[in-house]
Amino acid sequence: MNAEPAPGPRPESAFDPHATSLDGTADPAVLQELFEIRGSIDNIDATLVYLLAERFKCTQRVGRLKAEHELPPSDPGREAAQIARLRRLAEDADLDPAFAEKFLAFIVSEVIQHHRAIAGRRD
Structure with missing residues (x-):
């Protein structure tokens, strides 16, 4: 009998933080620095996933x-205000506002689909 995995974060045992196709093509010190920077990126990515999960809850x-x-599932007034707010935040953070807007548009599209599905289940 297989036991169900425990709820919550699972170990990333299949993930190799040093996976690369650059072995033998770069100085080992450069690769080490690259791995350190990528480690920070990996931590940020994990944080983003958990933040998105909280947002979707x-x-x-x-x-x-x-x-x-x-x-209604969508609220165009709210969405327009959020886009303007996110663009300002992106500018303050030195992030491309157009990218931030595309990112939010993707998330909002998913949210609206979820809202439609929830409304459909109530019918």
Whole structure:
């Protein structure tokens, strides 16, 4: 009998933080620095995944509330305000505002699909 995996974070045992196709093509000291920088990137990526999971938990709650009160899945006024806010934040953070807007648009599109699905289950 196979035991269910424990809830929560799972070990990244299959992930090799030193995976590269650059072995033998660069100075080992350069590769070491590259691995250190990539380690920071890996930590940020993991944080982003968990933050997105938390964000989607909140948007699921919004979707249920909207469905209960027969509100539309999307809110163009809210979305426009969020885009403007995110563009300002991106500029302050020295991030390309167009990229930040595309990123938010992707997330909002997913959220709206979830809200439609929640509303469909209530019908």
